[in-house]
Amino acid sequence: MTQTTIEALLARIEMLEAQNEVRQSIARYMALCDVPCAPLEGESLAALFTDDAVWEGIGPQYAQKFGRLQGRAAIVDMLQQYLPPSPHFATNVHFLTSEHINVHGDFARGRWIMVQASGYVDAKAEIIAARLEVDFASSLCQGKHAWLIRHFRTERLFDAPWQVNVRKETSA
Template structure:
């Protein structure tokens, strides 16, 4: 094998490993935003963002609602307003599809379509579709690289009402 072939294989391996780490980060983010949620010991939304991260709503629906937040603390404070113990969601589940992750050295850019199924404390429920565009960078932790969110952009595409199934108890 030539050095050129070895270098090409190493570059491909780096990209595949980076894509996998990006998937892990976004999956943990979505799971930690689900309600109810049972985080694993030591897990937190804060650990998924760089210190200088940006989180912003874009487009006509989300630019006004969310605006642009900068810094890990500001982002987590905003997200916590929607999560227990805050009374907002009774149920909230995120699904990701149409994934595209491009790795270029130490930058990864991911795009997804997210479907969010939400039930609220006021008994309303809705489905929301949003386009996510997220930039990630690697941070070394304990000898390994974790790919953290540096810039999170979300744009609402549509929403629709839906019915949350309520389990009825029966006496047998």
């Protein structure tokens, strides 16, 4: 193998590892927004964002509802309004599909379609589909390489009501 071939293979491995780390970051974000959630020790939403991160709702439904938030603290404060102990979701699960991740050096952009199945404390339930476009920045955190969310954009595509199956206990 030539040095050029080795360098090309190393660059491809580096890109694949970066894509996987981006995938892990967005998956942790979604899991931490699920209800109920069982975070691993030391995990937090705040740890997934850069200091100057932007989180915004775009499009006709989300621009007004969420607006544009800047800074890790503002973003986490908004997200916490929807998570326990706040009485909002009884259950909430996120699914990501149609993934596309581009990595360019220390910058990455991912696009997904997110399906969110939500049951609310008022017993209503809905399925929401949204388009996500998320920019990530490469960072060293406590000696480990990480891809942090730098700009999160979400656009609601559609929603539909659904029925949450409530398991009823039977007495024997």
